[in-house]
Each structure stands twice: as structure tokens, then as C-alpha cells.
Amino acid sequence: MTELDAVVVGAGPNGLVAAAALAEAGMSVLVLEAADVPGGALRTEEVTLPGFRHDIGATVLPLAAGSPAFRAIGLDREGLRFAHPETPLGHVHAGGATLLHRSAAQTAEELGRDGRAWLRGPGWLGAHWERVAASVLDPTAMPPHALRELLAVGLHGSAPATFTNRLVFRDEPTRALFAGLAAHSTLPLGAPLTSVFGVFLAALAHGVGWPVAVGGSQSVADALVTHIRSLGGEVRTGHRVRSLDELPEARAVLLDLTPRQIVQIAGDTLPSGFRRRLDRWRYAPGVFKVDWALDAPVPWRDERLAGVGTVHLGASSRSIAESERRVARGGHPDDPFVIAVQATAADPTRAPAGRHTLWAYCHVPNGSSHDMTDAIESRIEAAAPGFRERVLARHVMPPAALEAWNANLVGGDIGGGSADWRQMLSRPRISLAPWRLPIPGVYVCSSSALPAGGSHGMGGWNVARTVLADLG
Numbered sequence: 001m002t003e004l005d006a007v008v009v010g011a012g013p014n015g016l017v018a019a020a021a022l023a024e025a026g027m028s029v030l031v032l033e034a035a036d037v038p039g040g041a042l043r044t045e046e047v048t049l050p051g052f053r054h055d056i057g058a059t060v061l062p063l064a065a066g067s068p069a070f071r072a073i074g075l076d077r078e079g080l081r082f083a084h085p086e087t088p089l090g091h092v093h094a095g096g097a098t099l100l101h102r103s104a105a106q107t108a109e110e111l112g113r114d115g116r117a118w119l120r121g122p123g124w125l126g127a128h129w130e131r132v133a134a135s136v137l138d139p140t141a142m143p144p145h146a147l148r149e150l151l152a153v154g155l156h157g158s159a160p161a162t163f164t165n166r167l168v169f170r171d172e173p174t175r176a177l178f179a180g181l182a183a184h185s186t187l188p189l190g191a192p193l194t195s196v197f198g199v200f201l202a203a204l205a206h207g208v209g210w211p212v213a214v215g216g217s218q219s220v221a222d223a224l225v226t227h228i229r230s231l232g233g234e235v236r237t238g239h240r241v242r243s244l245d246e247l248p249e250a251r252a253v254l255l256d257l258t259p260r261q262i263v264q265i266a267g268d269t270l271p272s273g274f275r276r277r278l279d280r281w282r283y284a285p286g287v288f289k290v291d292w293a294l295d296a297p298v299p300w301r302d303e304r305l306a307g308v309g310t311v312h313l314g315a316s317s318r319s320i321a322e323s324e325r326r327v328a329r330g331g332h333p334d335d336p337f338v339i340a341v342q343a344t345a346a347d348p349t350r351a352p353a354g355r356h357t358l359w360a361y362c363h364v365p366n367g368s369s370h371d372m373t374d375a376i377e378s379r380i381e382a383a384a385p386g387f388r389e390r391v392l393a394r395h396v397m398p399p400a401a402l403e404a405w406n407a408n409l410v411g412g413d414i415g416g417g418s419a420d421w422r423q424m425l426s427r428p429r430i431s432l433a434p435w436r437l438p439i440p441g442v443y444v445c446s447s448s449a450l451p452a453g454g455s456h457g458m459g460g461w462n463v464a465r466t467v468l469a470d471l472g
């Protein structure tokens, strides 16, 4: 058998982007995927009723739309289309709803006396989003892609979100909005660097928008697979890799896996010190996910929310911080901070005519088996009286179901491991090329490597460039 240039284990966005980049460089590539359908957490399935297409994992894709890797690959040539809702985000708090508009100026107007501070932070970063995204998503680049933008991200993002809220913003609606953005970190909001999540996601909303993929996130994975195959690469599904020894001969092996699976398939080959490090890898809290098929749009009290893609539900900055702190300590909040997405507001192809889908999750302790369906629905019902009457069917995924669906979602962790500052500095090891494993020719390209979670494919892109350099 001829030796392959590269084998990629796992067909999530990072694995597929890595395979695409290597195939574009003329390399022979084989992707092996455990599931029957490629895409990892970008898969879309009809889990409620026929004709309702639900994104089981990622659904809002600013990171894909703004990713230097996706832009370089040019997936629009493979038919990928993004659809933008009228407004990226609405935050429902105790005082009503606050909108994050595509325009920073309009958002500043909405935020009243916090408007100027908003324009100085997320507004400025959004105006420079290409350089900001390149810097944040390729953080080990030497020299940095854009020093001024990187320093600005550090200035606005290195403090805990609670600190930014106390020092920078004055009004509670702005603070609740910012706390909700920062809570995407899945960290307690008093933790260092949580502001980065807030300013970066807000900047993307202004610079790129928060779109969904037409037809579902699966379209992104399908476009990548089509591209890889058009270049002669192979993507084989239904093939769970159990050991590195079973892989075909290859000059490079790229693992789109998290430390737990890496230990399972490469354990004996790993130097003992590094294996201990992977064994000690800290996973983040998990998510409890619900998808609904609806017979009509969500009946929001505030009608402006009808045109919003993502809706955050959290009464106040304090209650959001308390909800995330409680989860980090192993508890279950009665009134969890909820992230909901109405994809059909931007992409009506997801449901039969006149019908809608809704996607939502809240954070729960890693591996939790606590049923949060009622807590999530109660939050939505309070903001949209009559919501429950519109439900035709629901599909619920606690952490164990998510992990059974995709082994990388350990205990329901959607980011490949905690994104606290210590694990961000050593993801998964301290090095200028931290994705190079201490086994010759083996690399990790998943969200457990820099730049961590999200559907940007940059883990795969960065690793592919290292592989190309290593293989000469």
C-alpha cells in the first residue's frame, strides 16, 4: 500500500479544514470519522418532525463567516451561503430587551450613555474585524498579524467580565448584554480573560454579523467535504479509530480529538509526563440542549425580537454571573442564563412553510444528568407568553446524549476543554507550535488546541501549515 501524506482522525470543522488545506497543497489525505455523517458538531438533523432541520451543535456562525481559513478556502464556490437575521442579538433582561445591532453606531444609540464606551471597545474592534480575527484566531503567529489590534483586544479583553462591567459600563441593560456575551466562555465571569469573549463576539456582530448557514450548519461541513474530494482527498465515515496502530501508513497524523480520546488511542505511545498532563486536562461545564419544532414564530413580548437571530435570556448581569458561578461549582441554577437561536428568522428553509425551529441551551455541570427542560422553557415563556402552546415537538439532549452523538463533547463540554487562562496558555502544551504532540508526526488540531472552541476551523488551518513546513 502506498504511504499517504496525511491521515486526519475526526471530521469536525477543524479536521476538515486541515484536510482541505493539505489537499490544496497537493497532499494525499484520508479523513476517518466515527459518525455516519461528517461535520462533527456542525451536523444538522431532522430530530423533531419531518421537514424541521435542527443544528444539534453549532448554529450561529460568525466565526466561520469571519475565519481567515474559511475565507482562504472559498467555500462559496462549493455552494455555501450564509443568511443574516435582521439583528444579530437581543438580550432579554428584567427591564425589557436590548438589541445588539449589526451597526455599532445604532447599538451605541440603543445603549444611551454607555454608547461611547461601546464604540471605543467592540465598535472599534468591529471596524477592524479582519485584523482582529486574524490575531485572535492565530495567536501564536510571529510576528503577530496585527499588533495594534492585538493590543486593543488585550486592553479591552484581559480583565474579568465582572470588572469590565463595573468599570466601563454604567447602565444595567448594557451590563446584562455584556455579561451574556462573556458567558459564552463557559467560565465564571469573575475569571481573567472573560471580557475577551464579550468584546470579540460583539466585534464580530458589528464586523461580520452573526449569520447561520442556509440549510443548516451541515452545509458548511458538506461544502468542505465536497472541496476535499474535488482535490482527490478521501473522507470515510462510520470508522471509529481505536488505536494509532490501526491507521494506514502516513507521514503525518492529525487528531481532531480532545485529550480524553487522544489518551485512548495513543496512550501507550505518549511519553508518561505528557500522558499525565492529558489525563489531568480540565473539561468545562457541559450544556443542556433543546430543539423545538414550532407551529408559529416565538410570541416575544418585545416584537423587535422577531427579527433577531440569537436571544440571550438573563435577568441581570448579576444573575447571569451567579448562574455561571453556580454551574462552575457543580450546581444547577433555577433561572439559568439561556442562549436561544431562531434560525428560521434568517433561513426559512429550515422548516416547512410558516413553521419555525428554535434552538437553545444552558450551561450545566460537566456530565450532569439534571433535566433543565422546564427551567429553559419557563425562561422563554416568561419573555414570550404562549410559547409552550406553539411547540409541536421537542428534542432534548443532556450532556450524556451530546457525548454519545460526538465523543469530543466530553461531559457536554462544547469547547474541547476549559478556556481558562492556564489552559489557554498551554493548549494542549506550552510551545510555539503547541499542537505538535510529543510523538513524531502526530498533531492535535481540535478545539483542544489553540485557538480553542468555535466553528472557525483555525485549529486545523494552523496545524496544516505546521505539517506543510515539517514535511517540507
Ligand SMILES: Cc1cc2nc3c(=O)[nH]c(=O)nc-3n(C[C@H](O)[C@H](O)[C@H](O)COP(=O)(O)OP(=O)(O)OC[C@H]3O[C@@H](n4cnc5c(N)ncnc54)[C@H](O)[C@@H]3O)c2cc1C
Residues within 6 Å of the ligand: 009, 010, 011, 012, 013, 014, 015, 032, 033, 034, 035, 038, 039, 040, 041, 042, 056, 057, 058, 059, 060, 061, 062, 063, 064, 239, 240, 241, 242, 256, 257, 261, 265, 287, 289, 361, 402, 405, 406, 407, 408, 409, 414, 415, 416, 445, 446, 447, 448, 452, 453, 454, 455, 456, 459
Ligand atoms: C450544542 C453546541 C452548540 C454550539 N454552538 C456553537 C455556535 O453557535 N457557534 C460556534 O461557532 N460554535 C458552536 N459550538 C462549538 C463548535 O461546534 C465546536 O467548537 C467545533 O465543532 C469544534 O470543532 P472540532 O473540529 O474541533 O471538533 P468536533 O466538531 O467536535 O468534531 C470532532 C469529530 O471527531 C469525531 N471523532 C471523535 N472520536 C473519534 C474517533 N475515535 N475516531 C474517529 N472519529 C472520531 C467525532 O465524531 C466528530 O465528528 C457548539 C457546539 C455544540 C455541541
